Amino acid sequence: MTTIAEPAVEAPALGLHTDLSNESYHADKTSLSSSGARKLLPPSTPAHFRYEQDNPQPPSKTFDYGNAAHKLVLGNGPELAVIEYDTWNTKDAKAAVAEARERGAIPLKQHEMDMVDAMAAAIRRHPLAAALLDPAYGAPEQSGFWLDEATNIRRRVRFDWLPSHQEGRLIIPDYKTTTDASNAAMQKDIDKYGYHQQADWYETGARALGLGDHTAELLLIAQEKKPPYLVNVIGIPFGSRVIASAKNRHAIETFAHCESTGHWPGYADHEPNYLELPGYAEHRDKELYLS
Template sequence: MSTTSAPPAISGWGFVDLDAEHYHADPAPRPSMSSGLLATIVTGTIAEAKESHPRLTPSDQPEKDNKQFDIGTVAHTLVLGKGREIDVIDADAWTTKAAKDARAASKAQGRTPVLAKHHEQAEAMRVALFEQLAGIKGEEDTFTPEAGVAEQAGFWQEQTPAGKMWGRALYDWRATGRLVIRDYKTYNGQLGADPDGFIKGIMGTGKDVQDPWYSRGMAAIIGAETGETIPWDAVDFKFIVQDPNPPYLVAVVALNDRVWSGERCQWAIDRWSAAAKANLWRGFVPAVHYVDPPAYAKAQWEARMLAQWEGEQQMQSLGLPALELKEPDAYRAEPVA
């Protein structure tokens, strides 16, 4: 594990330069909400969200070794031009003692170790990304330092039913002088950067709430600076999605129904604030849960009964040995109208 100093305390609203490690430690005046925490509430429970909060449930678990995570992290640093310093390790894998020692030494210094072949892959991704963005109207200057600011954290307060609560977001890139946010994602789904596949993936994990949450933060911070009331959906938020496999295809993806994701985000905010007010970090409601079978399971069972019955009827019509089965309707508790 790397050794770090305590995160600098954040005293007020605004955008600040803050490295990812200190941001994820949550340096807000009080434990704050983040998009990851809200996504956990959307798809899981308050108890799981509390467990993942760095200040409410501190954890010293080491980072897991993961090839795709390494490549994605390094590509992120190369694309945005900010992040931990990178140490390229000249080894084929992390299996040798020399490679393991080099990796441990790099992490101890707060740096990012990466195998040479994975660094080459991340660099190829960076080149492909900017080549493709140059051909997409409106995205020609995305992630460039001339047009915006990369890797800046934002802190603000949300008005909730339980009072004001702190919120935070780590913006990959925001345009200078414009309400524009771009979030870089490397996505290794079955169809790579395919927009439909990506959206289905983030909907399943609740990470679609990143759009309304990050947009709320930007609207609140800039509104406080200018004295304006800025609606969150006035912010132009888009995901820049890249397949980490050759030819490193890129897709610019936006939620078509931002309102729905905004509703999910608000629901999660209210759930978190209620839990904080009551100091009740509940998992499932402590009662018996009566759950209906999924519609697809019922449809499959109906089809199975019908197929079995029709098959035996066909055998009988051909004069072959057949089972005397009741019609599927005979098994219904109530007659079909």
């Protein structure tokens, strides 16, 4: 039996795309995104990155809430489908959820829809967040592709929002949903999720794409997913950006090397990793047993 190979997906052209679908953006496996760059670095590995590229993650409630909030806050995204069942463990409810996902919609219970409606309303009441996401002065979900000068690999970015007026310093808002938007919690999340790397990536992309006057700053708009749906607008200081730039450069070079060799390494290929005790454990046990 002869099998017919699926036609290769044509990579988007270099430059800014104002109407590229989210599916087309993520379908481009020839370019490296900010989230991909972070996946290449410890504690992850290139092997994890390659697996996730080849095996997209299934839907989850966490992603559903975030995507639904993005839809209502930014005004662009998949359909939100309220599934009119109290529980989703019946045959009819499961069929309704599956049908919604099949057509590309996000299935939600009514109380979940009420939650994301309330989140969008809270954003509109927040003076700074509302100004940054004013639909009269910007547009959501715009994609950019450019060549990295040092390695010649394709890099990509999908801006949550781009201002329509791009003279002077360009401010790039990026919307995040979270359980805790306090300064202390977000400081940990910046490290945990690499938001400083995202800031450097997006700002580099904006400059490469000729947006603004070659200066750009990403601001995180973090919003809690529980009442009163508080909002915290956060900038990334210069020192953290310097670190982020170095990490991104390492990720880009790792990607370029893996692409050229076809080898996507995991933890250890040929030699064992010798691991010391964690510092706190070594200090504890020395005090208890060696003193």
